[in-house]
Amino acid sequence: MNITRKQFLGLAGASILVAVSGKQVLAELEGERQDGKPRPRKQYAMIVDTRKCSTLPDCTKCIDACNSSHNVPVIPNPEHEIKWIWKEEVANVFEAQQIPYLETTLKERATIVLCNHCDNPPCVRVCPTGATWKREEDGIVMMDWHRCIGCRYCMAACPYGSRSFNWIDPRTELKVLNPAFPTRTKGVVEKCVFCYERLALGQGPACAEVCPAKALIFGDLNDPQSEVRKMLGSGLTLRRRPSLGTGPNIYYIL
């Protein structure tokens, strides 16, 4: 096949264009950002030590602290509930690990669940407006309640049931308001945001701070000296449904 130089240059240019745009499309599909350069970033994570947590079975301090600092209403209708951090039985949280001979007390042991702030969050991938995204600087899966249209695609995508939709106006169910944090409006989705507003002030998450058993340990996974890194290195921990590839960042000690 004969080919002139002009044709060759044209072809070469076109193939580069196709290759570059193809790579961008792939990167978009993978949910990656375009700016490319790896930046020094943190990845916040939390370890839930259920052994310590279960020493105080009636304690709800972490839940109360979260609710009051973020204006999370307590709604009696279980289908309309808003939950950022709450208790579930171990057997329901770690279904795959169920052992039939486990003592009932251990099966029914409550453990704390919240948003997993995944490495590869499906909720972010599906959101049609960018109302939820993974922050580059600290790995928090953030929410912009101004932008959410309430399509609830993220709720279908989240394998952990961590997202709540405001089926009704939350203000009708709030008795006390914290003016430092907004409430939400009806028709948007919400979830735990790892207390980004407290982190901006140099404080830790409210739940970890108030836990009397020190069962919630918060820290940066990218810092080898952090307490979470040391704990994860020195003993076996579990994550919820790791085989799905979402890379959850809440670790459990049973």
Place this chain on the structure above:
Amino acid sequence: MRKKIGILAVLLGFFILVTFPLWHSVGMRHSLEPPNLVLPANQKNCVMPVAYMRSSHMFLLLNWRELVVRHDQHTFRSFDGKSYNMSLTGTCLGCHNKQQFCDRCHTYMGVQTPNCFNCHVDPMALRGGMR
């Protein structure tokens, strides 16, 4: 002839409908006096010059919202070199009284109050025992 009357009646109805904004306020009491805005007692300057705030405070607020929520930036450097925390409830309503400032002017100008306060809490109203 009957058709003509019908057409005229429909036309008249249409005319009344499109001129609704003009005649519906006839007979309503309107005051031309400017609203009695209560300004913060403890501050002389806002975060931007008064003229800018009058015309464009909503742009500033939207910009703050974008920076705080989406870019994790919280400090605003004002035109006179001071630093402010970018917060509607903390900074703006820390000085201004929503009901005696925001609402009065919005009502006077006939500008619908945006839905900020569906979510953001008015701290002064809260202190007064209202939600």
Place this chain on the structure above:
Amino acid sequence: MFMLEKAVTGSRKYWTWISALLLVILVAFYYYMRQFDYGLGLTGMGRNISWGLYIGQFTFMVGVAASAVMVVLPYYLHDHKEFHRMTILGELLAVASVVVCMLFIFVDIGQPMRILNVLLYPQFHSVMFWDMASLSGYLLLNIIITLAALHAEQKGLPVARWVRYVILLSIPWAVSIHTVTAFLYAGLPGRPFWLTAIMAPRFLASAFASGPALLILLCMLVRRLTGYDVGRKAIDALAVIITYAMAMNVFFLSLEIFTAYYSRIPDLTEDFNNLYLGIGPHSTLLPWGRASIVLMVISLGMLLLPRLRRNHVTLVVACVVTYLALWIDKGICLVVGGFMPSPFGFVSRYVPTFPEVMITVGVYAIGILMVTVLYKVTLAVKAADPTQFAYVPEDKHKATPAVGTLAATEVK
């Protein structure tokens, strides 16, 4: 331009029907305003079953919209002239169905005033963005095609050459809308019921059975009401298409059931148990799941027997059964079933509320109103040519040359 003047003249019967539909729409609008005011808490949905009747109907109607391709493809690509009198009815049904789909999405949105955020901040990694894009594109294509076809008919000319290329484009586009809709579900990691590669083909198979079944019913209704006859051959040919599609659909469903029950992976079996055997105390879906299976078997049985398929009385029954079976399967079981059990292993109860049902009925009423008006205009245009209302054998038709023949002449 839009020939709508033909829609405002009609018999007393026509106006009674239009007013009845408008009344239903008005009542539904009242309930929508209540939902707008109170929030989606007015529906039966909740934190565990967060999509319900609305999104189910959306999914089902995308299929009906896509199924127009089952008359467009044989007619324009393979020059099957028997579809000459039916094609535009299929395309108009697609237009109305896409509008119904969009309305179902709209009524399901928690903050409808912000719906434009989807366009203001487009997220190319969200399947929902592509679904929106493909649905709007399909609507646009079908509006262009039907308008051009009607204008051509009015002037007694074949459709313009450029329109035929638009028609060619609409064929893969129809497949794309239902594929992308299947991707809405099939790409979610935590929902094993939906996480299956056969979702898109199964969607297409069920669409190509349910949509044409509806089209046959509509054509028979049109013949009874107006005397416009699409022709026996067209209906018989479409009935064969429905038979193939229904057989494929049942085949695909049985593949799913095999994979689940032979592998015995609890994540997979639980979802089918939920539909067909019942788990937990709240088996709200069980009667629906079973009904859809029974209806599917009856439908396939009737369609497979040539004597029943060719008899137009039994064919009507078969079409109704087919439509119902697939409506239950896709419009109810598929979406709601995907949320059971929840990520914590619970099976929640979902029963649509009265306002929710009324809003759903209202959206369908808008679709029926559109079909009525669009068909009325089309038949009025066709009435100018009286031969169209008396049945003439297909071979005597001066049908427009199809794209297939056009392409053939261009190749050499």
